[in-house]
Amino acid sequence: MTTNSEDDRGATTAAPEQSAAPGPDLAEPEHGPTEGEYHAHDDGAGSDEQAHGLAPAPGGIVSAETFSIIGLMLIGGLLAGVRFTEIVPSLMAQSQEGMIGGMMIAEGAVALLAVASGLVSLALADSATRPWARWAASATVAVGALLVLVSGGAYFQVPEPQPQPPMMPGG
16 A cells, blocks of 8 residues: 655655565665655654755854854944943043043954954855855944944044142132
8 A cells, every 4th residue: 555645845755565574675775865865764853955965064162153143242232232341441440531431442342352253253154154144244244343443433532531620628
């Protein structure tokens, strides 16, 4: 008896007829699936790329995708207005001008880290890298470079601290 079943992609495959003793033609091949070959025993957990013989890029902590996401998170923190870079300058500065200058240096350093992360992601990218990682890394480098320039320009616009006039007693 032959029955039809439907796999995850909507294609129908014919199931072999059941017999008492499996013949040599029903035995599993000793090699893995080749390009374009699909086996009915595949549980569907693999992606279409794996079924066609194209393995996705190896993931992990040191991959183009990881550095791309790190760069996006750094840029996102700067653009969202999260002021983590305000804490240290506000504690260390002795004047308001020093605090603002320290903030510009800290934000420029975070933007520079984002640019470096994007460049590392682009350097690690190869033909198997997912396209979104390349786009995100390119956007991180472009926006991060602009933020470095803006923070550098703002730092040079901060005036020098002015001496405080002495307080007059009894006034």
